[in-house]
């Protein structure tokens with residue numbers, strides 16, 4: 001194979017793999033099941049204050065932060081309320097995430113928060 005043929009083969013391989021990736025994508029973005037990874041969002045944006053285990057770090061607990069593993073607390077809030085708090089923030093310390101996370105990511109991270117109660 002001369003250099004040109006090698007280059008052509010490379011380009012062809014690149015085009016084919018891009019097509020395969022592009023075809024793979026729409027299948028993932030069915031709106032009914034959020035594509036966003038709630039675990040990843042929680043670890044990246046929430047765990048600093050809410051803790052990896054959802055119980056909350058002591059200094060934040062002292063500021064009124066709930067323990068996400070508490071079944072009573074879980075029952076006291078609807079999904080819509082948790083989504084609203086995540087979007088708008090609450091009090092002085094819980095930040096608003098509507099500019100930082102998509103609706104999908106917020107839905108996914110709220111599902112993750114619900115998961116803390118089921119242990």
Ligand code: HEC
Nearest residue numbers: 045046049063064065066082085086090091093094097109
């Ligand atoms: C800077 C620290 C901090 C970060 C980061 C943070 N939170 Fe909070 N969060 C708090 C505090 C403090 C409260 C308690 C607020 C209050 O009740 O006044 C709280 C409360 C909450 C509540 C409970 C609200 C209620 O009605 O009881 C939810 C749900 C919540 N946070 C979700 C999230 C999610 C989801 C993320 C990540 C996308 C996140 N938080 C990131 C500090 C934080």
